[in-house]
Amino acid sequence: MSGLTFVDVCSGAGGLALGLERAGFEPRLLLDEDDDACRTLRTNRPRWNVLQADLLDFDPSEHPESYDVDLLSAGLPRVRSNATVGRADSRVEERLLEATVYLVHAIRPRAVLIENVPGLAHADEYRPFRDFAHAELTHLGYEFSWFVVNAVDFGVPQNRKQGVLVAVEQNRSEPFRPPEPTVREPRTVGDALATSMASRGWPDAARWAAQADQPAPTLVGGSKNRGGADLGPTGAKRKWATMGVDAHTVGNEVPSPDFAWDPALGRDGMVKITVQQAALLQSFPESWEIAGLKTARYRQVGHATPPPVGEALGLAVAEALDGARAVTAAG
Template identity: 75%
Template structure:
């Protein structure tokens, strides 16, 4: 599946780009307006061409390397959903979605991948955007595929649903199939994090892991306008508490040999997850370095597309693009 190229916009910590790389795609250009995210990308992949730029200001004519690529990928900031109903709505997320679609006009990739909240696929609140995409891309010769996938079905130890649009040029559209799950049994938090919990000699790591016998709830990166990092809204915090995890904050390091784990006594006697552990729950390899201070690092992780999701999507797109194109006028 080699020799396929992509441009990735709003790249963040690189989860989607890493997954596409694992699927055999080569990045021509990545861009993000967050300097720490750009630092993260460059630290892990010095050979990648990474640009610090707001998507709304990006002019592909100034970066001709972005033309003639196989895939335009975008793991965009989440639009409002049921989980973010209280968030102040600035409209920036919708503008970024539209900017990605307009970018298709300029660079004409063979396929387009947009990943966002599951509501984008089916909710009435986002019907206007779906109609907009159809009107902009259908006449350019793209067939649209809207679907929802859960990261837990692809080996990620987290229940995290993604709304996905894959638009494929008509020549290859018939060959595209949405990814099918790669695992039959979900990975649990305990299985994923037991090695790190035991890394400093905490004697209760095995007992804790045995009780953390379910996938994590969806990690939420939060807004730059909020205070410190936490693991999500109230319902998620309650679920974390059943696993003996204090989800109201993010820890600096894993428990040491003297830590007394007694969840019945309250959150002060629960474990705290570190940024590195949150990254594991997002499916990042342990070698992936996240730049910045703790809260900024956690937000990069929480906003990321899990690399295994990007990998599965990349493989599905690659299979279509590597198929024999349909004759002109077919379909």
């Protein structure tokens, strides 16, 4: 069946929305507070209805198109870990999770999809949110699934685990089943970026790609309030170094023909990943344009849900909703 609709909040660069579109969903409204993110969405999908607004201030009664939808989706900013418990913005991240659940009360979608850190699905530190969501959504008649997916299982050249909440209205759904992996062998960084690395005539591109023979560590977008663009924490930087990549910064362009790649020399002898290449590691299409300056662009890419993951989740939700519609139609 077709004709499934969704509202997407905290849309960012549009990875989740793009995946849902591929799964057959049509967006009614996409919401994000960031100017660059909204420009990214409008540039790539001019027909999408993009609203620049803070989720905490969003009033759906002023946007009737947000009602009567099949799905409310949210790829929210990552909630705090134990290492970041005193951060000023950590409570904002929690409030966005809560606001998404309260938005379900207002618009009553037939299904809800929230994506965040893997611990959201099972870790003790996130139990208060799970209990809150369970109490609120069970009261409204939704059935729950909490689970973890890894983007590498869906053809994304990156080990990126995500905690997922899917809730579907009891009286409308077939049993929801989390998506099964779509690939058997992980895609490597070298496979994903070999063509890009060679695009300016760098003769060592193939040799580099052969060394970059594993998926990328999780890309981390960072916060607006702290630091510049890099490829992640210390452990991730070490992993990148084994692939001959300097992960302490993000490059401006791919290597030129005269670049001497020699990781034994340290960072000066390593390649740098560009924002466009980071987007390829998130499995955005090459044509997807990211708006803004370099750090803002990388932040959007690093925070995104890889589109193949969004597609797999969307297909799983659609199967539950379409199964219910088929049963209803047959009856």
